[in-house]
Structures are given as C-alpha cells and as structure tokens.
Amino acid sequence: MAIELKDVQQVAEELGGRFEEFKSKNDKRLEAIESEKAALAGTVDSLNEKLTDLDAYKKQLEDELAALKRPGAPGANKHQSEHKTAFSQFLRKGHEDGLRELEQKALQVGVDADGGYAVPEELDRTILDVERDESPMRQVCNQITVSTSDYKKLVNLGGAGSGWVGETDARPATNTPTLAQIAAFMGEIYANPQATQTSLDDMFFDAEAWLTQEVGREFAEKEGSAFLLGDGTNKPKGILAYTLATANDATRAFGQLQKIHSGTAGDFDSDDIIKLIYSLKAGYRRNGRFMMPQMTVFKARTLKDGNGNYMWQPGLQLGQPSTLAGHALVENEDVPAVAADANAMLFGDFSRGYTIVDRTGVRVLRDPYTNKPNVGFYTTKRVGGMVTDSNAIKVLTLSV
Template identity: 55%
Template structure:
C-alpha cells in the first residue's frame, strides 16, 4: 500500500474532523437558543461515522504497509523453516507426517505426535500471533511474552524498606526488610476446529496454511479479547476488569485492586472526570499511558471541550499516529463496557506495566479426516495466560448512577 494513499486518507480524516467541530458547534448554539437540532444531530452522526471509518481504514493501510516492510529470516534458520513449512504442508494436505518429528527436534519446536498433534511452523505461528495482535486491542498495548510453560510468576515489591537521615558519625541501625509478593497470569487452553474438504486441500492453488492461520486467528482473537478484558480466570485468562476495584488511592488499596474515579455526572463522562482520571495515575505511569474504551463511547468523547473551548479528542493526522484524548493515545476495545450508569466504561494507564499476556510456546494441530467426512478437521490448540501484574498502573472511570 503506497504512502500517497495513506496521505489521502489522513487528509480526508482532517477535513472530516474540521466539519465535525463546526457541526457540533452549530448544535451547541442551537441548544442554547432552544432551537430544533434534529437535522444537525443526523448530520453530526454521519460525520462521526465517517471519522470512525476513516480512522479504521488508516489503521488497516498502515498495518499492510508494515507487513510488507517486515524483514525475513536468513541463513540456516530460513532453510530449516522452509523445510518445516513444506513438511507441514504435506501433513495438512495428505496427512503425510514422515520426518515431521525429526524436523521439530531440530528446530526445537514444542509439540509432537505423542502430545496429540504437531507444532505449526514458526512462520505460521508468528502469523497467527500477528493476526491476533491486529484483532486483539490488548495485545497492542500490554506486555506480551512467550513462556515455555505455565509456571511463570513475577515478584512485586510492596515496599517496607525503611530509611532515615544520619550525621557523619551517627550509628546506622538496621532498616526494615522490603515485602515481596508474587503475581501470575491465569492460563487456559484455546482451541479451534476449522474444516476443509479434501478436494480443496488437493487444489494446488488453495493456500492451506494461510486459510488455517486466518481461520484460527479469527476464532482465537474473539475469545482472547473478551478474556483479557473481562475474563473470570476460570480455565481462561483473567481480564483486568474482573479484578476488585475501589475508590481508595494507591497508598491504602490492597495489591490486585484497581482504583476507580467517578465520572461526576449521571450516565455520561465529564471533562473534569477525565482530568481526575489522568492525575489519579502516578507521574511515572502517565508517560506511556493510553485510554481504552468501547468504540461506542467515542461519540461521547468527541464532543467534549476544555475550558477554553478546545476539543479534547483529536484524530491521528500523522502516519502511524493514533487518535488522542488529552494528547494520550486512544485504544478501541469493543469488549469494554459502554457508557451506562455504574459501568466501568473507560480505562487509563500504562498497560504494558499493568497487564501481562503470556503465550505458551507452540501452537499445535491435530489432523482428523475421519470424524466428519468428507471434511478434514484441523483441531488447533494453544495455551495462553493473562493477568494483572501492577494494579497501580491502570485506573478506571466508573459512570455515575
């Protein structure tokens, strides 16, 4: 995708935003004068939709451009990956698993026939993860790691180390010992069972690997997005919204409990509440913080202004630049609650420090041509975990009742 095409989208986005501002200003003036606003509301809704569509298109074009610029793998690793890919293709199309175990041993891949399936080639595995990242907003902002098993834990310093002022010759008494606690993601196994006919697999023009990658990524992405956001942690990751929350500050709130700020007005969001939300987060976390919200919340935020009449939301008008709110990136996550009384409709924080996604190394595929003839099923599994690591790094906005 060429840069001029992206530039044209950005220019259209800028013009749409200017039209949105002038139309909303006209709506506000009509409200002040007690006039009818029906036609203006319709126009505003259409422009709002255009802003969303242009923003989505810009993101897709930039993703395509990045994919085209991605460097390849060289040397012996590339040769081994190509050999593994060819063997996997034979396995998918014909069920021929000859030499597969030896290839996996050489490439140190996880999964073997004894485990109930074969590991997918590294390239396909990366493509699945990349497709998931594009479709799962949490993967784009959180700390994503690859682990060998589900024993991953992280130590958190709860403080407690004392200190004090002393003179040059004063005694230095012992100080308190820091208190440590461990936190860990909640793990679960994801599975998908896409089916293809043997006839389609025999077609040399049918890209079986791409088909499997896209089918599996779409299924996994839906489940992962919901789990990372609000999953209950039972046989699945625990979403950050599923952790306890309280109005108390960092100094007195228990580990693993998120702080919420009240929106300040019934069933809506006020500019003052956004300021309170931002500054409830300590300075060290604000530098890399972002807002996360449902796309249906965007129309509410686009209409907000500061005390000087400036709009708080701005579209990303530079290459790779996201939309911003108070100059902080806006991440759309449709698994976030919508604006409603009592909902946690907005999150703000440094998600990379606050939440960790742990992919257990290796995605496995079991080929089944028998159960559902004439279809060949590809039972695909991966293990993934997710959990809150630092409850001070993320704050929530709770809509007033």
C-alpha cells in the first residue's frame, strides 16, 4: 500500500487527540485523592504507551514517504554492473571466476586477498543505509568513510592570542594555537548469516537483499551499543566510556564530558531537564537533542515546567519530531535505565560531538562446509568511533 501525506496527517491528528486525553487524565491523577490515584495511574500509563506507539508509527510513515520520494542512485558503470553480477553468482553458487579482477576494476579498495570478496559498491551503501535506519547513533552522529585502516584528526584547543593596537603600533606575535591529535578507536565487526543451498538455488530468492538485511541488522545492533558504551578495545569507544567530570567547559580537560547531577539518587525532575539544556553552550543548543530509552521518555512525558505546561509535546506536522522542552528526542535503548547513579539521559549536538568512521569495503567469505546443509556468509567490516568535541554533549547522572 502506497504511503500518502494524508496517512501521516491522520496519525498526527490521532497523536494530538491522544495527547490531550493523556494530559487530562494525568492532571486528574496529580490532583486526585489517594483512593483514585491507582485507577488513574493505570489509565495514564496506557495512554502514555499509546502515545509512544503513535509517535513511532508517525515516524515510520514519514520515513516510508521520504523513501518513495527519494531519487534513484546514479547508474553504475559497466565494471560495477559486472561486479554485481559476478558477486551474485558467488553468493548463489560459489563461482569465483574473474571476481577478484572485477573488484579491482570497480575500484574497491582495502580488500584483503585472503579475506573473502568485497561486496559491490551498491550493496555496501545499502548496508550502511540499513544500519542508519536501525541505529539511533547513526541517525544523529557525524559519519565519515575512509579507505585506510584508521583515522586521525587534529583539533584546535584554543590559545591563539589576539589584542588591540593602534594604527601605527607594532604587532607583537600572538600565542600559538594548541593542537591535539585524536584517533578513532577501530575494530572489526562480523556477522555470519546462514542460508540453505536450496534457497540460494531458488531464482526468486533475492540473495543480495537477504544478505543486506541480515548483516545490516546485526551490525546496527552491535555498533549502536559500541558507539555509546564500547570500551575502545577492538571496538569503537562509546560516548559514556569517556571520563565524566562535573567541571564546566572552561576548566574541564579536553576529552572529558561534563556530567550534571540530578540531586536525587535514581530520579530527575523538570528542573534537571532545564539545567541539562543550559549546561550546553548556545552554539551547540541550536542543534541539541535528547537521547534516552523509552521508559525514561515515559517519565519525561509527565513532567511540567514552572508555568504548568507539559515539557513533552507531540510533533503534529509532517517531518516535525516530538520534543522535550523544545528539543527533539532520540530513543536509544542502550542508554542506561533510570536508577541510582545511572547516566540516564544525554543532551547535545551529537553531529559535532561524536564521529563514526567506516572503512570502505564490506567483505564476504562463503562457507558451504562448516554447517551443512547451510551455507554461511562470514561478513566483516572495519568501523570505529570517537568523541570529537567533548563540549558538545552533556550527561545527566541520577545522583546527589
């Protein structure tokens, strides 16, 4: 069924209606006497869950509508088409004739001669698209693709002096800017999906699409966790694996993220939301967004500001996300749940704060022997991640 604009509008209208009902019930719950609270709490929780479902459904419809309007990729050149055809035969039958030469003609780089075959460029892009759709981190963080096994970047820590002078005064030398080199924490991620040879022999079975979906989903799940929590050993170093300190931007060491204490172990309120937002400099706040798991969104949805207005507001227009205190929300189940001392919420400009590094070339090794009668496709990709601006992301820690 084709997705139309009216479908999104209908869901948005229902979302708005449900939110008005949710506010009414929640207000009554807050004002109710003890005997009424239990019954109203159940109704509020049910409506809260329905708001989450409608919000997610609206986003899904918007994504599908955008996909329908997206222009097709430019036509592949002859070598790329030949490479794709040969790779399809490799997946289905294990035929390798001329595949290595076609890889080279298709300008695939970074391919290990003993490490399987590189997927065609079109499939490589599709795997990354699947990962972006599946992974909250890829949706909001900066992403780059490199052809080398690692990635380094110079950052300016400040220190370049300046001063005021008269028209004919001497211009003394200013201080030299302080530069630091940061490097992505890289690792190799793998997946090993299995298919029967009977399925592969079926001309109606789309082997490339199957492999793309299986690998993209597995990679997205593992990568998403590493981009947030990874320790940097043979995997990306995640945002929350960096040192967290209470010092502000002016005094905190480069590479450390600022944490804001909620003042209550295992809990937060509307004042903590505001404090988290304004701990971030104005230049970062313009593109600032929250990141938290779904159950934390449930709690945040019940909060009110000092004027009695709900801080969470549904996105009722096409392309408009739901917001918390005026900023977009990203649900990420890898963020720790509400608990004492948990780093339960992040806020910042993630595109400036964290960079995901993909090395060109996903490789596939076909294995028809290990798990007969299934054929395994051992698929690997090198990927990394690093904090690039430690002032761009703040963390709310639920502690005194």
